[in-house]
Amino acid sequence: MVCRSESSEGLLADVHTPEFFNGIRASGIPNHSLTLKVGSPVMLLRNIDHSHGLCSGTRLIVTKLAEHVIEAKISTGDHTGNRVLVPRMSMTPSDPRLSFKFKRKQFPLMLSYAMTINKSQGQMLSHVGLLLKKPAFVHGQLYVAASRVSNPKGLKILICNELGNSCNSTTNVVYKEVFNNL
Template sequence: MICRALQNKVIEAEIISGSHVGSRVFIPRMTLSPSDSNLPFILNRRQFPIRVAFSLTINKAQGQTLSRVGLYLPQPVFSHGQLYVALSRITSYQNIKVLIDNGCVKSQKGWTRNVVYKEVFA
């Protein structure tokens, strides 16, 4: 999901994978209470039922090792070696997901261009 709006009582998000791709969803804030609390008072907290994830640009990821990577490509990469850097950050290829949005190369869906300048290797 991509967070599109963060408000006091609701998060507006867009689903980017699965059977509901492109759908807008609203995630409300919920009151949560522990069921097995040994506290002398009632503990209530209001929070969004979400798991936080972090994002960074491909350039910022260079030199880091990550356990899981989701790569969102709304358009083809635009500089030399960028796709290699993005795909080589992961420790295991089972833990990478790539979403190519509107990507077509050679009239085949699901492809993106890997930009390589051969002059760099000369």
């Protein structure tokens, strides 16, 4: 819904249809459509309650679905195994490219079959798969990704060359300019 202070009349009101708003992809809010099933792995996109482990980036497994709340089990961190309730929330995007403000009432979740290296920091996982389509040039990120796995047998790495074929090695990129002026 368009925020009242930002609402417009006439031609702009005709352009800003529900379909238009549902199609917007913006930072600060999940996509309009979220299709979940019991057992789906999800990631929390908002801080809800730190004391119960409901922080942005927390991974959960959906255990029950309802219209206004989702029950889930925390799958990582100090609160692993705890059952929690995630409510629908009103969210307003923070994307400066939008010339208007609107809000969506939805669950602050996204499916999480995969995650970025940054989101994995601080978590221990039983299985980690790394897809290296390009040479890794930030050694700290490669270390974080590989060190998230609790057992080396749970680590799988796929390295691709320029043609997209799998190979056994990758280039260790080091920019010598970094060492200038030391």
